[in-house]
Amino acid sequence: MRKVYAVFAGLLLAAAVVQMYLAAVGAFDKPQDDSSFAAHSMNGMLVIPVLSLVATAAAAAARAPGRLIGLTVLPVGLVVVQALIVALGGAFEDAAGNTTPLSLAILGLHALNGMAVLGVCGTVFGRARRLASAGPEQVEEGAVDGPAVRAS
Amino acid sequence: MTTDRLMVLDLLVSVLAAAAWVGAGAAAAARRPRTAAALMAGALVTSPARAGSVLALAGAGWWFVQEKVTIALPLLLTASVVAAVTAGPRLLAASRAASEAGRDAARSPAVVVPLLGAGYAAAAGPVQTFLLGYPAEPGSALILLAVVAGAVLLTWRAMTPRVPLLRAATAATVVAALAGGALTFLPATTAEAATPVAATAGAVAPATAEGGHDMPGHDMSTQASVPVRPVTDLRGPSAPAPGGTVRRFTLTARTATVTLSSGRKVAAWTFDGQVPGPPITAEQGDLVEVRLRNADITEGVTLHWHGYDVPSGEDGVPGLTQEAVPPGGEFVYRFVAAQTGTYWYHTHEVSDIGVRMGLYGMLVVTPRGSATTGVDLTLPVHTFAGTTVVGDHDKPVLQEVAPGTPVRLRLVDTDNTPHRFTLAGTVYRLVAVDGTDLSGPGPLSRAGLRLPAGGRYDLAFTMPSGPVVLRVDDRTEAVRLTTTANGPGHGPRHGTGNGSGNGLATDDAPGAERTAGPTARSDHPGDVTDAEDAAAAAGWPELDLTRYGTPASTPYTSRSRFDRRFTLVLDRGLALGDGLPIYAHTINGRAYPHVPTQVVAEGDLVRLTVVNRGRDTHPWHLHGHRVLVLARDGRAPTGSPLWLDTFDVRPGEVWEVAFRAANPGLWMNHCHNLSHADLGMMLHLAYEGVTTPFHGGHGG
Numbered sequence: 001m002r003k004v005y006a007v008f009a010g011l012l013l014a015a016a017v018v019q020m021y022l023a024a025v026g027a028f029d030k031p032q033d034d035s036s037f038a039a040h041s042m043n044g045m046l047v048i049p050v051l052s053l054v055a056t057a058a059a060a061a062a063r064a065p066g067r068l069i070g071l072t073v074l075p076v077g078l079v080v081v082q083a084l085i086v087a088l089g090g091a092f093e094d095a096a097g098n099t100t101p102l103s104l105a106i107l108g109l110h111a112l113n114g115m116a117v118l119g120v121c122g123t124v125f126g127r128a129r130r131l132a133s134a135g136p137e138q139v140e141e142g143a144v145d146g147p148a149v150r151a152s
Numbered sequence: 153m154t155t156d157r158l159m160v161l162d163l164l165v166s167v168l169a170a171a172a173w174v175g176a177g178a179a180a181a182a183r184r185p186r187t188a189a190a191l192m193a194g195a196l197v198t199s200p201a202r203a204g205s206v207l208a209l210a211g212a213g214w215w216f217v218q219e220k221v222t223i224a225l226p227l228l229l230t231a232s233v234v235a236a237v238t239a240g241p242r243l244l245a246a247s248r249a250a251s252e253a254g255r256d257a258a259r260s261p262a263v264v265v266p267l268l269g270a271g272y273a274a275a276a277g278p279v280q281t282f283l284l285g286y287p288a289e290p291g292s293a294l295i296l297l298a299v300v301a302g303a304v305l306l307t308w309r310a311m312t313p314r315v316p317l318l319r320a321a322t323a324a325t326v327v328a329a330l331a332g333g334a335l336t337f338l339p340a341t342t343a344e345a346a347t348p349v350a351a352t353a354g355a356v357a358p359a360t361a362e363g364g365h366d367m368p369g370h371d372m373s374t375q376a377s378v379p380v381r382p383v384t385d386l387r388g389p390s391a392p393a394p395g396g397t398v399r400r401f402t403l404t405a406r407t408a409t410v411t412l413s414s415g416r417k418v419a420a421w422t423f424d425g426q427v428p429g430p431p432i433t434a435e436q437g438d439l440v441e442v443r444l445r446n447a448d449i450t451e452g453v454t455l456h457w458h459g460y461d462v463p464s465g466e467d468g469v470p471g472l473t474q475e476a477v478p479p480g481g482e483f484v485y486r487f488v489a490a491q492t493g494t495y496w497y498h499t500h501e502v503s504d505i506g507v508r509m510g511l512y513g514m515l516v517v518t519p520r521g522s523a524t525t526g527v528d529l530t531l532p533v534h535t536f537a538g539t540t541v542v543g544d545h546d547k548p549v550l551q552e553v554a555p556g557t558p559v560r561l562r563l564v565d566t567d568n569t570p571h572r573f574t575l576a577g578t579v580y581r582l583v584a585v586d587g588t589d590l591s592g593p594g595p596l597s598r599a600g601l602r603l604p605a606g607g608r609y610d611l612a613f614t615m616p617s618g619p620v621v622l623r624v625d626d627r628t629e630a631v632r633l634t635t636t637a638n639g640p641g642h643g644p645r646h647g648t649g650n651g652s653g654n655g656l657a658t659d660d661a662p663g664a665e666r667t668a669g670p671t672a673r674s675d676h677p678g679d680v681t682d683a684e685d686a687a688a689a690a691g692w693p694e695l696d697l698t699r700y701g702t703p704a705s706t707p708y709t710s711r712s713r714f715d716r717r718f719t720l721v722l723d724r725g726l727a728l729g730d731g732l733p734i735y736a737h738t739i740n741g742r743a744y745p746h747v748p749t750q751v752v753a754e755g756d757l758v759r760l761t762v763v764n765r766g767r768d769t770h771p772w773h774l775h776g777h778r779v780l781v782l783a784r785d786g787r788a789p790t791g792s793p794l795w796l797d798t799f800d801v802r803p804g805e806v807w808e809v810a811f812r813a814a815n816p817g818l819w820m821n822h823c824h825n826l827s828h829a830d831l832g833m834m835l836h837l838a839y840e841g842v843t844t845p846f847h848g849g850h851g852g
Contacts, residue, residue, distance in 0.1 A: 030538030035827035045735040066310040091160040
């Protein structure tokens with residue numbers, strides 16, 4: 001189960017890296033419009049939260065430490081903050097829908113919070129790998145009576 | 153505070169509450185009782201505050217708070233009370249003790265589990281709003297509750313091996329999750345079986361008016377009195393109206409390299425090798441016959457007559473009214489030019505890319521026998537290869553116009569997003585919107601005109617003695633009209649611009665100073681504006697169309713008796729798209745092709761409410777009908793009646809519009825930000841008894 005957890009943590013990290021890549025794709029897309037960031041928002045609002053939740057379930061099943069389980073689910077919360085930053089920035093645009101210094105100051109936080117997501121995913125993957133290589137006999141035990149509920 | 157600001161405020165409060173609860177739990181687990189107590193105090197402020205923000209938002213309508221009132225808020229408040237009662241006293245005692253014992257006490261499951269549990273419950277709110285969207289349904293609510301309960305059990309189990317009733321609680325959580333999953337996904341499969349306008353069904357699957365669940369297997373025999381006819385029978389006539397002539401056009405779609413006015417070459421998809429395509433013009437009553445050929449657009453092509461109420465079989469929606477025209481194929485469209493005004497045509501097959509790449513052109517119909525006087529410019533604004541172009545001009549359109557000449561500018565937005573226009577250097581009137589003349593349009597100056605994607609504005613004025621400049625988005629100079637005599641910005645402007653007998657004179661302006669205005673100074677309120685001052689134009693306030701012009705009688709009003717009422721709540725959320733779950737632009741929580749078809753009978757008076765609880769602007773466009781605006785955000789227009797085919801529903805707005813179902817057929821009803829339509833924001837409106845021989849599954 002710990003190997004499964006490590007695999008999902010790796011997928012989560014990969015999705016976070018892809019997310020950065022897609023942000024740049026959107027930023028350089030011409031003409032710039034809503035569809036420029038379609039892949040970015042699909043990956044961010046669908047793939048990353050789902051992987052984070054699945055990895056958290058795997059972490060729980062693998063009897064990972066509580067702190068690590070918490071870190072694994074943290075990307076979901078940070079993704080919500082990402083969306084909130086975009087919404088908050090949009091609320092401070094001017095009447096014509098153009099950005100203002102204030103809205104840009106808020107929207108810039110999207111990049112910083114994005115780095116936080118990447119950092120958390122990196123940490124999670126590192127610890128999950130260490131956990132996986134710790135002790136195989138414990139892995140079996142964790143797989144047997146780990147709470148199956150998490151698969152839901 | 154506006155509704156969209158309230159939506160953001162509510163999200164902010166909900167995220168803060170979740171962060172405070174989770175933070176308090178994490179601090180307690182880390183044996184820091186004082187930090188935990190402070191964060192809990194913050195949570196106890198923000199959690200009830202959320203009730204306030206939800207209540208404030210409820211004033212805008214139930215659609216904006218449905219999932220919050222039924223799920224998120226009860227969950228948050230219950231969990232907050234439990235956490236305050238169980239963890240609160242222990243945490244206070246622990247923080248007062250300030251000893252090792254106190255630190256250890258903070259780490260007890262009786263403190264940490266309720267705090268983190270409240271955090272999970274609080275986080276469920278914004279997660280639901282962002283990921284699931286409107287509406288909260290029993291299935292998704294059960295899944296959400298199961299995830300929160302599972303997280304609580306997991307936390308508890310991680311804190312201590314002795315969790316009371318662990319097996320029973322776990323079983324209940326699993327059952328809730330399974331039941332939620334069944335409720336969420338099983339109806340989706342039946343909806344799929346009843347995909348609207350199914351090819352073989354022979355009839356359209358009806359749906360409930362208020363966007364409820366599909367009713368597969370609806371007994372069509374109850375509608376036995378309605379004659380069944382295929383949409384392919386609903387074609388245009390072969391002869392013009394009396395007095396009209398036949399106007400024949402051939403448009404060949406093909407890839408080409410077009411040269412913009414600056415000399416820049418751009419690869420494009422074109423009609424006849426040009427962007428925009430050849431203009432189609434007619435006089436009222438003429439029969440327009442357009443032969444569409446496809447040379448090499450591999451994706452296929454059709455012609456949709458945007459805003460023109462053609463017979464359904466001529467509407468150009470692939471898979472619904474015709475098959476897309478493949479390379480080498482052709483299709484002939486015929487319709488009588490019954491409406492006058494400014495319209496446009498574009499492909500409806502892969503329309504997001506197709507229109508963006510250039511498969512569009514203008515359709516202008518003038519009244520019969522009206523001699524063209526003065527200057528009449530059709531100005532489609534498009535973002536082409538990253539540049540704002542007007543027609544094929546990426547540099548300003550320059551034209552010399554003699555003072556006193558009547559000028560008409562037809563503004564068309566062929567993009568996915570709205571554009572803001574300013575006209576400087578003259579007083580003008582907005583005489584028509586979406587092709588329909590306004591009632592009593594007053595003189596305008598210092599106004600920003602926001603044109604929705606797909607919409608049209610006709611501006612009219614008499615050429616003054618100075619330059620007139622049209623700007624797009626306060627950045628791009630689109631058109632510069634100069635007088636033949638004077639250079640730009642020189643000499644006083646004379647009141648001679650009030651040409652006589654053209655109906656466009658400005659001498660009935662309410663402000664007397666507007667009529668003579670022999671001065672060019674822009675600091676006199678009411679004066680003709682300075683054409684050169686781009687910065688000033690950027691600050692001009694946006695014209696509120698609902699307050700412009702004078703009221704006039706309409707065939708129906710908001711007090712009329714409506715035969716059908718439909719509500720479309722627009723949002724974003726996870727939904728099943730065409731086979732795959734996507735982060736969709738949703739209508740009533742669903743994405744095309746799973747949005748129930750709206751079914752009307754011929755002659756019905758239909759009331760359509762469109763609510764935007766998302767964070768994007770949605771230019772709403774119903775094919776085949778113009779709609780009368782009844783109200784925006786509950787307020788009826790006080791100016792001219794507004795007959796629109798495309799209306800911008802901005803975040804937080806609620807539009808109520810009405811139309812008479814007098815054009816039988818199968819119609820698209822969709823967001824004209826075509827990238828949103830691609831992500832699910834479209835549905836069909838079908839007349840009872842009309843069928844399609846095509847696959848029916850795609851709207852382009």
